[in-house]
Amino acid sequence: xxxxxxxxxxxxxxxxxxxxxxxxxxxxxxxxxxxxxxxxxxxxxxxxxxxxxxxxxxxxxxxxxxxxxxxxxxxxxxxxxxxxxxxxxxxxxxxxxxxxxxxxxxxxxxxxxxxxxxxxxxxxxxxxxxxxxxxxxxxxxxxxxxxxxxxxxxxxxxxxxxxxxxxxxxxxxxxxxxxxxxxxxxxxxxxxxxxxxxxxxxxxxxxxxxxxxxxxxxxxxxxxxxxxxxxxxxxxxxxxxxxxxxxxxxxxxxxxxxxxxxxxxxxxxxxxxxxxxxxxxxxxxxxxxxxxxxxxxxxxxxxxxxxxxxxxxxxxxxxxxxxxxxxxxxxxxx
Numbered sequence: 566x567x568x569x570x571x572x573x574x575x576x577x578x579x580x581x582x583x584x585x586x587x588x589x590x591x592x593x594x595x596x597x598x599x600x601x602x603x604x605x606x607x608x609x610x611x612x613x614x615x616x617x618x619x620x621x622x623x624x625x626x627x628x629x630x631x632x633x634x635x636x637x638x639x640x641x642x643x644x645x646x647x648x649x650x651x652x653x654x655x656x657x658x659x660x661x662x663x664x665x666x667x668x669x670x671x672x673x674x675x676x677x678x679x680x681x682x683x684x685x686x687x688x689x690x691x692x693x694x695x696x697x698x699x700x701x702x703x704x705x706x707x708x709x710x711x712x713x714x715x716x717x718x719x720x721x722x723x724x725x726x727x728x729x730x731x732x733x734x735x736x737x738x739x740x741x742x743x744x745x746x747x748x749x750x751x752x753x754x755x756x757x758x759x760x761x762x763x764x765x766x767x768x769x770x771x772x773x774x775x776x777x778x779x780x781x782x783x784x785x786x787x788x789x790x791x792x793x794x795x796x797x798x799x800x801x802x803x804x805x806x807x808x809x810x811x812x813x814x815x816x817x818x819x820x821x822x823x824x825x826x827x828x829x830x831x832x833x834x835x836x837x838x839x840x841x842x843x844x845x846x847x848x849x850x851x852x853x854x855x856x857x858x859x860x861x862x863x864x865x866x867x868x869x870x871x872x873x874x875x876x877x878x879x880x881x882x883x884x885x886x887x888x889x890x891x892x893x894x895x896x897x898x899x
Contacts, residue, residue, distance in 0.1 A: 599659055599838055603634040606828070607663040609648035611641040615780050615862045616826055619695065620664050622858060626849045627842075644897065645669040646680055653687035657833035662691065662842070667736065667824050667886070670879050675887035676734045676897040684883065688829040689839055690875035692846035696865045697824040698798035699740055699776035700783075701811060702791040706770050712795050712814035715774070719750035727753040729763035729775040734895045737763075739886060740776040740797055740822035742893060744811070747820060767791060776822070779804065779863035797822040803860035823865075825882075827875070843872060 606624055610616045621637055628635040640648040645668050652663030670684040682688075701712070709715035719726050730738035733756050745752060755772050757763040760781055766772050768790040776797060783804055785791040795811040796802045799821045812820045828846060830839060847869040849855060859866040870878065 597837075599841065600631055600633045602660065603636055604631070604659070605636045605638050605661050607648045607651050607661065608637055608639050609641065609645035609663065609665050609669060610639070612639045615697070615864060616664060616666070618862060619826070619859060619864065622855065623694075623846070623849050626855075627845060630845050630849070644673055644677075646673060646677075646682070649673075649684075650681045652829060652831060653682040655831050657831035657835075659830065659834055659838035659842070662828055662830050663688075664826055664828055666697075666826060667882055670827070671882040671886045672734065672736070672739070672890060673897070674883065675890040676895055678896070684879070687832050689832055689834055690827055690829055690872055690879065691839060691842050692828040692850065692869045693825060693875045693878065694828070694846065694850045694867060694869055695826050695859055696798055696867055697826065697863075698779055698796050698802060698865060699737055699822065699824075700779055700786070700793050700802075700805070700808065701744075701774065701795045701797065702767060702777055702782055702786065702793050703774045704767055704770040704772070705789065705792050707773055707792070709794070710792065712809075712811060715794055716748050716750055716815065719752055722751075725751040725753050726773040727755050729755050729757060729767055729772040729777075731760045731763055732756050732758065734890065734897050736822065736824050736886075737776045737778075739889055741774075743822050743889060744820070746889070746892075747817060748815065764791075783863060798865055800865060802863065802865065804863055826864075827879075839872065843869070 606620060608617055608620050617639060624635040624637050640651055645666055648663055649665055649669045652661060655661035673680055674684055703709060703715065709718045728741050730741070732738065738754060738756065741752060760778060763775060764777055764781055764785065767775055768785055779802055782791055786793045793805060793808045795814045796805065796808055797811050799810055799812055801810060802808065812818050850866060850869055856866040
């Protein structure tokens with residue numbers, strides 16, 4: 566009878582353990598045996614973009630250091646929201662990450678009436694590793710050769726100067742609106758459907774100015790088809806060392822208007838895995854060879870901040886761009 570009771574007790578304990586813990590996902594085990602299968606990084610822009618090229622560079626290094634394949638999956642579309650939703654709703658087990666930009670986390674919440682993710686609650690930041698600046702350029706026929714001259718000309722122009730961007734609500738558009746508000750000048754927005762056409766019309770003199778992506782504009786700047794006045798970041802761009810930051814040229818230390826790339830995981834990813842990937846990315850992106858590759862594609866490498874500091878930065882960018890979008894009355898369509 567005693568043996569039967571002991572056997573019954575063991576079976577009961579086993580059943581209770583199974584019922585209690587069998588539903589607990591592997592991610593609760595921490596990073597001890599992590600990873601034990603391939604990892605996917607969902608990229609919010611298309612193949613061949615500067616973001617994609619860079620992600621594939623560090624994905625290879627992550628694969629080497631973690632000992633498992635790191636697969637890059639491109640998921641462009643819906644103003645980067647397709648990728649954001651895929652990552653936000655993925656299992657929080659450390660096997661799905663995403664690369665998002667300021668558009669997904671700082672602009673879209675104000676630009677669209679409804680988005681299917683919460684930037685503040687659905688993600689944990691792993692690595693904020695580059696800034697993607699814009700260049701304030703003008704058509705060469707414009708008389709202004711410096712930022713102060715451009716601001717003065719814009720204040721005096723009647724009718725107002727016009728400026729190009731790839732569309733309403735994108736950072737190139739908001740960068741100029743931020744400058745207009747900060748320095749008190751007017752300019753008329755001319756939205757295009759794509760970056761290429763806006764830059765072509767700038768070079769042809771059909772529009773006066775614009776903030777343009779560094780990678781797309783540097784060849785035209787070096788050929789003299791566009792005039793570069795300033796970089797929208799707070800530091801100089803390695804590929805254009807003679808072009809000052811807008812903040813320096815305009816005497817406005819608070820001016821910075823950049824896109825940024827950030828590696829994120831679903832919000833409930835276990836802390837040991839977050840720390841492991843965060844530390845690996847910090848090491849990879851600090852490598853001088855990687856920094857040189859980042860600079861060569863027109864981006865600015867930055868030292869990955871702590872997770873807490875990344876959250877603070879994202880919140881500040883959300884406030885800056887969100888308030889500007891709302892003040893302009895912009896509304897995006899998906």
